[in-house]
Amino acid sequence: MRFGDVDDLRGLSIRLQLSNTFYEASSQWWFSLDSVSVVYNSSQEAVFNASEVYAPSSLSYHCSHVSSLERHSALLRPGSDNARRWTLTFTDFQIQAFNVTSGRFSPVSDCTTFLTPAILMGLVTSLILLLVLAYALHLLVHLNRIENDRERKAHGDFLQNPEQMERCCSENIADKNVP
Structure with missing residues (x-):
């Protein structure tokens, strides 16, 4: 030229x-x-x-x-x-x-270079979506665990201390002695 x-x-x-x-x-x-x-x-x-x-x-x-x-x-x-x-x-x-x-x-x-602005924005967006997905999965697992704990507590009465146990046992004995 x-x-x-x-x-x-x-x-x-x-x-x-x-x-x-x-x-x-x-x-x-x-x-x-x-x-x-x-x-x-x-x-x-x-x-x-x-x-x-x-x-x-x-x-x-x-x-x-x-x-x-x-x-x-x-x-x-x-x-x-x-x-x-x-x-x-x-x-x-x-x-x-x-x-x-x-x-x-x-x-x-x-x-094309490896890190064009469009590719870089796509990578950043993918990373953000991946973090949101991981957080959502964490919450879902945590909610399932809380729900399982509630079901377990609803099915059985757990006695917390010895006084509750004595009261419970004395009530049961009194109920049995009533003619």
């Missing part, structure tokens, strides 16, 4: 170095973006290494941000001292290295 007079930038070019590798584990070819070079005025070059930009060769690669900034997952890492002075961000980035037909992109292999 070359850019002409864009806000007085002359001679700005961006070079993408791609490679194509066959992986026996997946039995298919995968392309990867190895590096991005930004050349300004044919003299200053900033090289960024791309570590996680890859897709099967039969698909295109799409990502909302391919950037050297940490807030966008930093898929591009400075590979030269000159690159540390630059920040590079591609928005709505889509690339297909090989097997391009009819001038259109193939189906997309999206870049």
